[in-house]
Amino acid sequence: MIAGLPQADKNLFHKPDLFTLFALIIGYRQHLRVVGTSMEGTLKEGDLITYKKLNPENIDLEIGDIVVASHPKTKNKLIIKRIHRIYQNKFDLRGDNSLSSTDSRELGLIELDKIIGKVDKIFSK
Amino acid sequence: MLRETLRSIFNKLPAKSVHAHCDGPCGVYDPASARVAAEAVLSMTKKLIALAPAGNDQASISAYNNTFSRFVAIKEEESQKTKKELLILWTDYFKPEHLATYPDLHDTFWKAAKLCSACKVNIDQTKAEELLGAVQKIHSMFWSSKGRNDSWVTAS
Structure with a gap:
């Protein structure tokens, strides 16, 4: 159990296992490495995450989900933030470490088409 | 053994980066740039007050x-630079959450920015000293917000 985290987050943390490793190697699962400290409290620099790509037929995003999104102003840059609020398919994304995060407070609401996927597993470094 | 090996593999697994940080030069903020500019404003103000023609002939007047x-040009330029550096700290570095710790944050920055303007408009040593004092207060707020206690050191 990880103290201080929302209930939903606890289920995201996994220990490395052979099945996931195989899934990553064959490309069945997408994975990314965390850079920066804006999600500290949940994600640390160097943590590995996997995410489920968003299914346009069935958008299942909720407040509290950690998502991977395209940076709205910088091409080819991915950001990882938590959904703070949802306003008609526009997302207020925030970093858990609010004192050190560039997020919707400066970037504005993020359009749905910028959201790439939802984090489903976190492997702490 | 297997778990440790897997952990090691996961830690070394090539992966694209996903950014959980600030934009641009992340976290590279420092009130030192504002301090240097404010010091220059005070220095030029003092020099202007002390300045007098060497004589009454045309060459001395020229x-x-x-x-x-x-x-005057340098004082204007450095005042503007001080204001710019302060505005960057105010609008980019400080976040709404800092207001809980520094309830006078907005007032401090607003008054400091006003002092920059006053230093441009006038040759006023008191205002220039007040500006440096305001920058010192911002220096303290800034470093304490980072959990540090960096001492205030001036160049002059």
Whole structure:
């Protein structure tokens, strides 16, 4: 159990296992490495995450989900933030470490088409 | 053993980066740039107050006018630079959450920015000293917000 985290987050943390490793190697699962400290409290620099790509037929995003999104102003840059609020398919994304995060407070609401996927597993470094 | 090996593989697994940080030069903020500019404003103000023509002849008056103009131009430029550096800290570094710790944050920055304007408009040593004092207060807020206690050191 990880103290201080929302209930939903606890289920995201996994220990490395052979099945996931195989899934990553064959490309069945997408994975990314965390850079920066804006999600500290949940994600640390160097943590590995996997995410489920968003299914346009069935958008299942909720407040509290950690998502991977395209940076709205910088091409080819991915950001990882938590959904703070949802306003008609526009997302207020925030970093858990609010004192050190560039997020919707400066970037504005993020359009749905910028959201790439939802984090489903976190492997702490 | 297997778990440790897997952990090691996961830690070394090539992966694209996903950014959980600030934009641009992340976290590279420092009130030192504002301090240097504010010090220059005070220095130029003092020099302007002390400046006098060497004589009443045309050459002395011309030299005086030339130096006076240069000093005023530098004072204007450095005041504007101080304001710019302060606005970057105010709008980019400080976040709404800092207001809980520093309830006078907005007032401090607003007054400091006003002092920059006052230093441009006037040759006023008191205002220039007040500006440096305001920058010192912002220096303390900034470093304490980072959990540090960096001492205030001036160049002059």
